[in-house]
Amino acid sequence: MDTTAPSLFLAILIACLIVGVLIIFFTATMLRYQKKNLILYKAKLAAEITTLEKERTRMAEDLHDELGPVLAGIKLKLNSLDLPEPRDKAMLDKVHFDIVALINRMKDISNDLMPAVLIKKGFVRAMEITAEEMNQHKGLEVHFSADDIPTLESLVSVNLYRICQEILTNTIKHARAKTLSIHFERSGHLLILTSVDDGKGFDHRVASSQGSGYGLMNLHNRTEMLGGELFVESTPGLGTKYRIEIPFSL
Template sequence: MDSKEKELYTAILIATLIIAAILLYFIFSIIWYQKKYRSLSKAKISAEITTLENERKRIASDLHDDVGPLLSAIKIQINHLDGQNEAEAALIRKSSKYIDDIIKRMREISNDLLPNVLIRKGLAAAIQDFLGKMNDSDSLKITFTCPQEQRVPANVEVNVYRIVQEIVHNTVKHAEATHLQIQLVIDEHMLRLASEDNGKGFDYKEMIAKNGGLGLLNLQSRAEVMGGEFDFTTEKSKGTRYLFEIPLKKSV
């Protein structure tokens, strides 16, 4: 190999190393930015969910603590009125009945925003209460099992409760199922939530093309906020299965 060939070889080698270094730089940059984006995206989703739940809590508290007593006071005042004739007395009775209906509906809204049973008795009891109401009002038969009931951190209880609501609503709205099974298993280190329906299932790619898979994204976001994992399997005419695994931190 003469000197010119050596120079050419050296130049090619240097050029190759430079190109390789540039490619590696871009590859590592892309990986770094992807990790950074995921981190920022997760933080943004977490902040949005926290803001949403705090707003729900505030509205529920306002309805329960402020609006409720005010309506009750108005009802008492109305009931103390004496109608001058039967028409006025009937109007008073009707107004009192309207206020009763408003108070009842307001309590339902407040409970939907933040169920009292979730605060007082915990996740399993709140899910059982919610599913009991769904079983009363829909043709879908829902069975729920929880071998061991125990309290978990409040943010986990709220997010898992919302996940159950999302699964049930999606099943009622889209699955055309007659049976939905939900199981909640809690141990010292892990919370596992599994569900399975006998509905029509769905085509994942088709669903993404139609509406972007918003329901699945909501479930995924809730799981990620808790540092957990989410998986699902579905086939047309063979139902849908969801699995959530949420790590539980030991209390100090």
């Protein structure tokens, strides 16, 4: 009896099994490697963002605690001067005006770096004030609303605030919107932040295929750091909707 054919078939079968095992092993190894890299990337990203926020806080405190009193002292000394010459008095008034403008600008920069109300009152109150200020100065009608949200950790509050800042910036710079509505709520074990504008919108599929812009990348990075997901809905001419879902537990 000729056993060549069965032996050949068995050899091919064994070879296929070996190749299959090698492919499965290689695929599993690559998946583990990618998962490890993703974990390391997220850890690095979290460390970079945390360091950035600490530096922002330090700079804001330095401006407020060190430069602020110096400028206020200069302003008081200028106010105490009594110059009889009209020309000198006019120059003094001009310097006084510039000092006041510098103090106000310094307060704005300090607030942009790390709003004091965000640290003292939390995310919701900080956003209420931001919306009020935007409505007064930026030409964009901003509506912010929030459900009754428990106290959030500082890291969560800061990153949610930065996410909203990025959405506001993107809307002002690119959307040409008249109104922007932002709502913050808790649903089960999720914190949900939703924003909707009536701007020009964009083709999200095209933007994703070409690589996200810096603003959209920031939104993704901040959301990922909090372990959440970012959903974007946008169509040319129909505005843009962002939905951020972040896991939350008491």
